Amino acid sequence: MTRPERTEVLPGCEPWRVEGGPHGALVLHGFTGCPQSVRPLAEGFAAAGFAVEMPLLPGHGTTVDDLILTGWPDWAAAAEQAYERLAARVERVVVAGLSAGGTLTAWLAVHHPEVAGIVCVNPLVGVDENLLSAVQGMLDEGTDRIDAIGGDIADPEGHEVGYDATPLGPLLSLAEGAAAVRDELGRITCPALVLTSAEDHVVPPSNSDVLAAGLGGPVERVRLERSYHVATLDHDRDLIVERAVEFARRVTGA
Numbered sequence: 001m002t003r004p005e006r007t008e009v010l011p012g013c014e015p016w017r018v019e020g021g022p023h024g025a026l027v028l029h030g031f032t033g034c035p036q037s038v039r040p041l042a043e044g045f046a047a048a049g050f051a052v053e054m055p056l057l058p059g060h061g062t063t064v065d066d067l068i069l070t071g072w073p074d075w076a077a078a079a080e081q082a083y084e085r086l087a088a089r090v091e092r093v094v095v096a097g098l099s100a101g102g103t104l105t106a107w108l109a110v111h112h113p114e115v116a117g118i119v120c121v122n123p124l125v126g127v128d129e130n131l132l133s134a135v136q137g138m139l140d141e142g143t144d145r146i147d148a149i150g151g152d153i154a155d156p157e158g159h160e161v162g163y164d165a166t167p168l169g170p171l172l173s174l175a176e177g178a179a180a181v182r183d184e185l186g187r188i189t190c191p192a193l194v195l196t197s198a199e200d201h202v203v204p205p206s207n208s209d210v211l212a213a214g215l216g217g218p219v220e221r222v223r224l225e226r227s228y229h230v231a232t233l234d235h236d237r238d239l240i241v242e243r244a245v246e247f248a249r250r251v252t253g254a
Helices: 035-047 072-087 099-112 129-140 170-184 205-216 237-252
Strands: 015-018 026-028 051-054 093-098 115-119 146-147 165-167 192-197 219-226
Touching: 015 035, 026 035, 026 072, 026 099, 026 115, 035 093, 051 072, 051 170, 072 099, 072 146, 072 170, 099 115, 099 129, 099 170, 099 219, 115 237, 129 170, 165 170, 165 192, 192 205, 192 237, 205 219, 219 237
Parallel strands: 026 051, 026 093, 093 115, 115 192, 192 219
Antiparallel strands: 015 051, 146 165
16 A cells, blocks of 8 residues: 555644563553553553563554555554564563554554563454445445544543544555454464453444454453443443453563
C-alpha cells in the first residue's frame, strides 16, 4: 500500500518509550485509536521497572485520510519494528495489546516464539462474514468510511482519543489479518493473559473465547465486569494494570 505523507500527530497520540529494564513490555493500541488508549497500561509496566515501547501505528493519531491509505501489512511491520527495538535492549519481552492491538500481539507471538508472554485485552480474532459483505458492498458503491467505532467506555469520566470515522478499506484489511492470525493460534505456546469485558459493543467477547481456545500454551482469563471495549481507560483499568504487571513479572522472572 502507498504510505501516507507524514501528518502532524494529534495531541495525546504521541508514541512513548521508557528505557527501564532488564525486561521489557511492548504495548499496542487498537484500530482507529492511538497510544492514549493504552497509556495507563504502559505506565503501569514502566512503574514496575519494565522498559516500554508504545508505538503509534501507521495512519493513526493524525487524520482518517492517513489511515485510509494503510492496512494490516503496515501495522504488522510497525509492530515488528517496535518489537525489534525493544528486544535489542532487554532480556525478555512481554507483548500487550487492546483490540486490534491484541491481534498484533498474537501475530508477534506467532512469529517470535521467544516472547515471554502475551496480554490481550478484548482482542479481535474474527469479523462476522455478514458484516464483511456489507462493508464490501458499501465500498463497491463508493462509500469509503462510516461512523466511528471508538469511545466504547462505561466510565463517564473516560475518554478515548480517536477518529470520528472508520475507513472501510483498512477495516477489511484488518479482518484479513485477524483471520490469518486465528488460523495460527496453535503456534503460540508462551503463557497468555486474556482480559475480556462482559459487555463490549465493538468486538464480541466471543473473540476472546476463540483466542483462548486456540492458543497452544497456558492461558489465564480475567472477566472485566464493569468495562466496555476500551477497558484500559474504563472502570477496570487498575485491575488490568495489576494483573498484567503481575503476569509480566512472573513470565519474565522479574
